[in-house]
Amino acid sequence: xxxxxxxxxxxxxxxxxxxxxxxxxxxxxxxxxxxxxxxxxxxxxxxxxxxxxxxxxxxxxxxxxxxxxxxxxxxxxxxxxxxxxxxxxxxxxxxxxxxxxxxxxxxxxxxxxxxxxxxxxxxxxxxxxxxxxxxxxxxxxxxxxxxxxxxxxxxxxxxxxxxxxxxxxxxxxxxxxxxxxxxxxxxxxxxxxxxxxxxxxxxxxxxxxxxxxxxxxxxxxxxxxxxxxxxxxxxxxxxxxxxxxxxxxxxxxxxxxxxxxxxxxxxxxxxxxxxxxxxxxxxxxxxxxxxxxxxxxxxxxxxxxxxxxxxxxxxxxxxxxxxxxxxxxxxxxxxxxxxxxxxxxxxxxxxxxxxxxxxxxxxxxxxxxxxxxxxxxxxxxxxxxxxxxxxxxxxxxxxxxxxxxxxxxxxxxxxxxxxxxxxxxxxxxxxxxxxxxxxxxxxxxxxxxxxxxxxxxxxxxxxxxxxxxxxxxxxxxxxxxxxxxxxxxxxxxxxxxxxxxxxxxxxxxxxxxxxxxxxxxxxxxxxxxxxxxxxxxxxxxxxxxxxxxxxxxxxxxxxxxxxxxxxxxxxxxxxxxxxxxxxxxxxxxxxxxxxxxxxxxxxxxxxxxxxxxxxxxxxxxxxxxxxxxxxxxxxxxxx
Amino acid sequence: xxxxxxxxxxxxxxxxxxxxxxxxxxxxxxxxxxxxxxxxxxxxxxxxxxxxxxxxxxxxxxxxxxxxxxxxxxxxxxxxxxxxxxxxxxxxxxxxxxxxxxxxxxxxxxxxxxxxxxxxxxxxxxxxxxxxxxxxxxxxxxxxxxxxxxxxxxxxxxxxxxxxxxxxxxxxxxxxxxxxxxxxxxxxxxxxxxxxxxxxxxxxxxxxxxxxxxxxxxxxxxxxxxxxxxxxxxxxxxxxxxxxxxxxxxxxxxxxxxxxxxxxxxxx
Numbered sequence: 001x002x003x004x005x006x007x008x009x010x011x012x013x014x015x016x017x018x019x020x021x022x023x024x025x026x027x028x029x030x031x032x033x034x035x036x037x038x039x040x041x042x043x044x045x046x047x048x049x050x051x052x053x054x055x056x057x058x059x060x061x062x063x064x065x066x067x068x069x070x071x072x073x074x075x076x077x078x079x080x081x082x083x084x085x086x087x088x089x090x091x092x093x094x095x096x097x098x099x100x101x102x103x104x105x106x107x108x109x110x111x112x113x114x115x116x117x118x119x120x121x122x123x124x125x126x127x128x129x130x131x132x133x134x135x136x137x138x139x140x141x142x143x144x145x146x147x148x149x150x151x152x153x154x155x156x157x158x159x160x161x162x163x164x165x166x167x168x169x170x171x172x173x174x175x176x177x178x179x180x181x182x183x184x185x186x187x188x189x190x191x192x193x194x195x196x197x198x199x200x201x202x203x204x205x206x207x208x209x210x211x212x213x214x215x216x217x218x219x220x221x222x223x224x225x226x227x228x229x230x231x232x233x234x235x236x237x238x239x240x241x242x243x244x245x246x247x248x249x250x251x252x253x254x255x256x257x258x259x260x261x262x263x264x265x266x267x268x269x270x271x272x273x274x275x276x277x278x279x280x281x282x283x284x285x286x287x288x289x290x291x292x293x294x295x296x297x298x299x300x301x302x303x304x305x306x307x308x309x310x311x312x313x314x315x316x317x318x319x320x321x322x323x324x325x326x327x328x329x330x331x332x333x334x335x336x337x338x339x340x341x342x343x344x345x346x347x348x349x350x351x352x353x354x355x356x357x358x359x360x361x362x363x364x365x366x367x368x369x370x371x372x373x374x375x376x377x378x379x380x381x382x383x384x385x386x387x388x389x390x391x392x393x394x395x396x397x398x399x400x401x402x403x404x405x406x407x408x409x410x411x412x413x414x415x416x417x418x419x420x421x422x423x424x425x426x427x428x429x430x431x432x433x434x435x436x437x438x439x440x441x442x443x444x445x446x447x448x449x450x451x452x453x454x455x456x457x458x459x460x461x462x463x464x465x466x467x468x469x470x471x472x473x474x475x476x477x478x479x480x481x482x483x484x485x486x487x488x489x490x491x492x493x494x495x496x497x498x499x500x501x502x503x504x505x506x507x508x509x510x511x512x513x514x515x516x517x518x519x520x521x522x523x524x525x526x527x528x529x530x531x532x533x534x535x536x537x538x539x540x541x542x543x544x545x546x547x548x549x550x551x552x553x554x555x556x557x558x559x560x561x562x563x564x565x566x567x568x569x570x571x572x573x574x575x576x577x578x579x580x581x582x583x584x585x586x587x588x589x590x591x592x593x594x595x596x597x598x599x600x601x602x603x604x605x606x607x608x609x610x611x612x613x614x615x616x617x618x619x620x621x622x623x624x625x626x627x628x629x630x631x632x633x634x635x636x637x638x639x
Numbered sequence: 640x641x642x643x644x645x646x647x648x649x650x651x652x653x654x655x656x657x658x659x660x661x662x663x664x665x666x667x668x669x670x671x672x673x674x675x676x677x678x679x680x681x682x683x684x685x686x687x688x689x690x691x692x693x694x695x696x697x698x699x700x701x702x703x704x705x706x707x708x709x710x711x712x713x714x715x716x717x718x719x720x721x722x723x724x725x726x727x728x729x730x731x732x733x734x735x736x737x738x739x740x741x742x743x744x745x746x747x748x749x750x751x752x753x754x755x756x757x758x759x760x761x762x763x764x765x766x767x768x769x770x771x772x773x774x775x776x777x778x779x780x781x782x783x784x785x786x787x788x789x790x791x792x793x794x795x796x797x798x799x800x801x802x803x804x805x806x807x808x809x810x811x812x813x814x815x816x817x818x819x820x821x822x823x824x825x826x827x828x829x830x831x832x833x834x835x836x837x838x839x840x841x842x843x844x845x846x847x848x849x850x851x852x853x854x855x856x857x858x859x860x861x862x863x864x865x866x867x868x869x870x871x872x873x874x875x876x877x878x879x880x881x882x883x884x885x886x887x888x889x890x891x892x893x894x895x896x897x898x899x900x901x902x903x904x905x906x907x
Contacts, residue, residue, distance in 0.1 A: 010643065039881040048895055064774020065793060066896040075794055078777045079770055081823050088643070090821075102798035106780070109800045233656045238689050245685070247653050276688040288645075289652035291687050302660060326798050340803045343657075396803040401784075401812075403798040403805055 011214055012090040014108040016135065017117035018125035019096035022148040024074050026117065026186035027093050028058025030208065033193050034084060037061055058186070062093045075100055077107025085212060096127050101368050102326040105134055105406055113214055114143040114176070118167060120159055120183075121152050129170060133370050134324050136174040137408050139394065143176045144210055151185040155198045179214070182207050226250040226286075227311035229390040231342040232261075232304040236291070243274055243291040246306065246343070250390035253284045253292070261304040262382035263315040263344075265436030268294040286389065303344035305382040305392065312434055313382040313392060320353065321395060323407030324370045329399070331365035338398040339375055341383045348377040350397065365405075372410065385409055438518035442476050446518040447617045448511050448540050449608065452527045452587060453550030454579045455565055456557030458596035458604070462550065463524035465601050466608055470520055475618065478514050480507055482525025483563075495576040501532050508536035515544055520617065528578045530585040546611065549590035554579055556597040644830050647822055648684065653802065654781055654818040655685040655765065659692070661806035662763035662814060666722070668752070668907060669694040671710050671839055672854045673827050674767035678819055680836055682765070693720045695755055695764070699747035700730055701856035709839050724755030736858040740890045741897060743859075749906045753789045756813050763806075763814040766907055771823045773885055775899040783815040784808055789905030824884050825877050832870045844868045852884055859889040 015023040031037050037045075045060045048069065060069055062078045074095040082089040092111050094104040108114070114135045118128055135143065145167045147160055164181040171178045182191060183202055190196035191206045205213075228251030236243040257270045271293045273281040284290045305313050325331055331350065339348040352364060353372045365371055375397075384392040397405040439445050449466070451459040463479045470477040485507055486493065493499040504527050514521040527533050537545040557579070558566045568574035569581065576582045592611055594604045612618040659665055667682060667690075669675045682690055696710060714721045726734070729746040736743045756764070770777045780796050782804045797805050808814055819827075831838055844850040849862035863886070867873040885891050891898055898906075 010646070038883045040886055041883055044895075051895075062777070064777055064899070066899055067794060076778045076796060079821070080777070081771065103796065106796075106799045233653070234660045236686060236689075236691075238687060243687055245656055247649070274687050276683050276686075278688075287649050289649045289656070289685070326800075338807075391801065394801055396798075396800050398805070398807070401797075401805065401807050401809065403800055403803060406798070406800040 010088045010090060011113065011211075012092065012111045013113050013115060013211065013214070014092040014094050014111035014135075014140075015115045015117060016094045016104065016108060016131035017096055018119070018122070018127040018131075019073065019098075021096060021117045021119040021122065021125075021128075022186045023096060023117050024059035024062040024078075024093050025057065026115075026146065026148065026184070026192075026207075027080070027091050028061040029186050029189050029192055030091070031061055031080065031082065032058050033189055034082075034208070036082060055187075073097060076103045079107065079110070084208075087212065089211065094131075096131075098127060098130075098368050099328075101130070101134075101324075102403075104131065105138070105324065105326055108135060108140070109138050109406065111138070111140060114140050115146055115211075116143050116167065116171065117146045117148050118163060119149050120147050120156075120163055121149055123163065124166060124170065128167075130368055130370075132171055132174045132176060136176060137322055137324055137370070137406065139391075139408060141175070141177055142179055142214075143171055144179050144207070144214070145171065145181040146207065147181065147183045148186050150183045150199060151188055151190065155183075157199075157201045160202075180204055180210050182210060226389060228252060228257075228306075228308050229313065229384070229392060230290070230306040231344075231392075232300065232302055232306060233343050234302055235300070241293065242297065243293060244300070244306075245291045246289070248284050248286055248288045248290060249342075249392065250286050251308075252286075253290065254282060258309050259294075260307050260309045260312050260434075260436065261298070261300050262307065262313050263380040264300055264304060265315075265434060265439075266298045266300055267309060267436060267440060268296045268298050271295045303342070305342050305344070309437065309440075312437075313384050315380045315382050315434070317377045317380050319375050319377075319383070320372060320410045321375060321407040322370065322372050322410060323395075323397065323405040325365040325367060325405050327399070327402060327404035328367050329404065330367075331369075331404075335399060337404070339377055339381065339395060340398065341381055341395045342392055344381050346377040346379050346381050348375050348397075350375055373407070383409055385411055435516045435518060438516075442518045444475055444518075444520075444619075445617050446476075446515045446520060447544050447546060447612070447615065448515050448521045448523060449546050449548055449612075450511075450527070450533065450536065451522065451524045451548045451550055452533060452590075453552065454554065454557045454584060455526060455577065456560040456562055457550040457552040458594075458601070459524040459526075459550050460562075461601055462594070462596070462604050462608070463522045465605050466522050469605050469609070470618075473618075475520055476518060477520045477522065479522045479524060480511055480514075482507070482523075482527075485510070485525070495582065497529070500528065501535075504529075504532040504536055508539050511536070512540055515540060520612070526578050526584070528582065528584045530587070533587070546592070546615075547587055547590045548592045548594060548608065549587045550596060551586075551593050552596045644826065644833055647819075647826055647830070648681065650821065651678075651681045651818040652685045654804070654816065655682055657802075657804050657806060658763055658765060658782070658814070658816040658818070659685070661804075662816070664759070664761050665763045665765065665816075666693045666695045666759070666761045667765045668767075669696055669721075670767075670854065670907075671696070671706050671713070672767070673831060673838055673842060674769065674819060674822075676836060676838060677822075677827055677830055678765060678767040680834060681818060690717075690719060692765075693722055693759070695722045695724060695752075695759075695761070697724045697748055697751045697755065699743075699751070699856050700725065701735070701747070701858055703841060703851075703854065703857045703860070705841055706839065706854065713837070722755060722759060724751045724758075726751040726754065736856070740859055740893050741901060744890050744901055744906060745904060747856075749789070749901065749904050752907070753905055756789075761813060762808075763816055765816050765818060767819055768817050768907060769822050769824070769827075770820050771884075773883070773891060773898050775896075775902050776820075779817055779820060781817050781820055782806055783817070784812050785815055785905060787811045789813075791903050791905065793899070793903060825874060828870055828874050828877065832874070838870075842873070844872075851887065853888055855888055855890075861887040861889070863887060 049056050078093045080091050082091045092107045094107045160183045168178045184191040193208050229249040230246045232246040234245045255270050274291045351374045393409045396403050467479045490503050493503050511521045569577045578584045734746045768776050780799045841851045844866045848866050850865045852863050867876045
């Protein structure tokens with residue numbers, strides 16, 4: 001059976017512009033003049049108009065609410081299918097009053113192209129410009145400009161020409177391509193389906209043929225084949241089978257394909273595409289809602305973006321976006337907002353970026369305001385920066401139960417989490433190779449082991465033993481030793497509280513780089529302050545931060561005194577030694593507590609490896625108890 | 640994905656899954672009509688053949704009798720869970736169309752629905768309404784939150800941008816979710832034909848040349864003159880018809896804004 005329309009054949013067009021410039025009238029007129037309004041409906045509207053003692057108003061076809069008809073204003077958006085000459089159009093009426101901007105945006109967000117209307121008597125007004133900006137944020141790139149109510153100015157060509165130039169310039173400034181400018185009278189139906197005798201000076205086509213032409217005029221703004229993207233909506237378990245349900249936003253999905261989940265970084269393979277009724281579906285493409293089964297059972301939840309392992313989306317906690325505020329409640333810097341991209345939702349803070357580049361904290365976004373904002377999310381979220389039909393560059397912000405802003409992610413990326421960046425012009429450059437890809441290549445996950453404790457408590461000894469053991473059993477491992485770091489990167493730092501904090505900040509940033517490279521990263525440094533270790537934990541992330549408290553009585557440390565520091569304190573050559581003249585804040589709840597005065601180094605290594613095995617970082621074959629590596633090779637010299 | 644119907648279907652399945660994920664105790668409001676029966680099929684599509692929710696039918700007791708017979712057979716054959724809601728108090732007090740059509744709809748449909756939502760603690764309802772049915776439905780959002788009194792605040796609807804549906808709701812709010820809002824009457828029939836769905840025979844022309852184009856309560860629903868005896872003929876007929884779909888529904892014409900008034904109070 002042949003169906004009349006296919007999806008790419010449906011053109012979705014929104015009509016925007018200032019209040020009272022004739023948007024609903026135009027749409028009603030188009031439907032009426034093409035015979036699309038059933039006779040009983042036309043009669044009902046005629047009756048209503050008579051009761052209200054007004055001339056026949058085509059707008060009532062769209063403005064169906066009592067309040068809309070009585071006040072002659074569109075309150076909310078309406079969408080009507082319009083079938084014409086074998087094509088289907090979705091015509092979207094958008095209210096022009098600033099108070100209803102959220103309704104305008106709701107309607108326009110479904111559109112691909114816009115018709116911008118201006119009343120030639122009133123000229124360009126506030127909402128004309130704002131609507132152009134909103135269309136641009138929504139990703140619309142092409143508009144037809146319609147100058148309305150020519151009948152009210154005696155069909156004056158000069159007024160039209162002036163407006164046509166001004167409007168085209170305004171549209172181009174917002175990055176909108178202006179396809180044509182048409183003079184019309186929507187109320188009287190002039191230049192809609194055919195050229196009006198009153199405007200013989202107009203050399204272009206009437207509006208309707210121009211709308212039909214929109215199809216051929218459409219430029220493809222996407223760059224070639226789009227990468228595969230699917231947003232995960234849910235995971236169902238029916239009859240002992242797990243179905244991963246979601247929608248293909250771009251590209252193509254086939255069974256056997258290896259897939260990557262963002263932000264979790266997990267990898268699996270597609271076993272099958274499941275359908276009802278059952279079929280042997282071998283491919284799903286853009287726009288399809290699918291349920292897939294995976295060959296390897298991994299734990300992922302709603303919100304993930306599924307991609308190929310080759311072309312993966314970006315994952316960040318911080319991003320910059322241009323947003324339009326759509327709520328009568330103004331923006332507040334202290335408020336928590338919910339950021340939605342794809343099917344993911346994360347809590348975030350929002351700060352306004354002023355033109356000078358500094359972030360400003362005063363609340364200053366009200367309904368209709370458009371700003372660039374920095375969004376700092378509580379946890380990483382996946383997105384695409386480039387314009388694509390996957391729409392993963394589009395976001396909304398919600399507050400409690402309402403959507404308060406819509407926006408698009410700016411092309412330039414901000415710096416990722418960590419210290420506040422002094423200069424806003426610093427732009428983070430996202431790499432292609434992601435941590436999970438490296439881990440896959442390494443054959444194991446990366447993690448950070450943070451050894452903290454007094455000088456002489458056995459941190460370096462254990463670190464070196466672990467390094468040797470893991471290296472010999474085939475793992476990527478690195479040791480960041482506090483004193484070693486102070487001979488290079490941190491050579492400028494002393495032992496004041498500030499310098500100790502800075503020391504930890506730098507070490508944790510280096511550890512983070514190694515972690516992202518998929519290394520088991522062993523940090524051995526006194527790190528005496530709870531607050532600094534907390535900062536390190538935040539930067540590295542809860543999941544990857546294992547705190548190991550090297551607990552050893554001070555007397556034992558003093559008796560060992562491997563670096564002769566305790567001795568130097570007693571002779572006054574060293575001040576600020578932790579545990580003596582400088583405080584040590586013991587970890588309240590470390591993952592592991594090792595007392596080197598009672599344990600051998602090999603026992604400590606064994607305890608740490610057990611912990612790594614329980615986290616799934618090392619395989620159980622690596623366990624010391626399984627005799628993975630010859631002890632003679634792996635064990636460090638006994639103390 | 641190749642056809643327009645595929646696109647409609649995929650869009651609806653996406654909405655159904657969003658609603659199911661976010662809503663506690665989601666149910667399908669099923670009138671046995673063509674639209675909500677298509678919606679039921681779309682639910683099966685979304686959940687790989689399963690129907691992981693309850694169906695709700697609001698029985699005014701004035702339904703065309705064949706509808707009830709068909710309902711019970713259909714539910715039994717497909718093993719569906721069905722809740723039948725009825726405003727028994729209003730019926731005992733003699734409520735009927737003779738008390739005023741809008742009063743009757745308000746009591747036997749709106750109030751019965753509201754009571755059922757409360758009694759079964761339904762967090763959300765999937766409804767098969769469409770924008771092209773009538774003016775006030777044209778103004779609907781895909782997700783429409785309803786206060787505890789079920790009211791539709793049509794003058795201040797929440798923003799609904801792209802596919803970011805607002806499904807976070809306070810406890811006392813139930814949501815109406817409209818997965819086929821973007822379909823037209825013809826789309827529904829095209830889809831019924833393609834998917835070979837079982838459909839209530841009342842839609843097809845009888846020997847006297849009458850058929851129902853829209854189904855409802857027998858005192859307030861009239862047939863249209865039509866010999867369309869199968870789906871192909873119905874689709875042909877719709878191409879040339881000069882009347883609206885709900886022309887046979889008397890309550891719509893009680894006054895100019897009848898549906899808006901009914902729907903403001905929570906009518907489907």
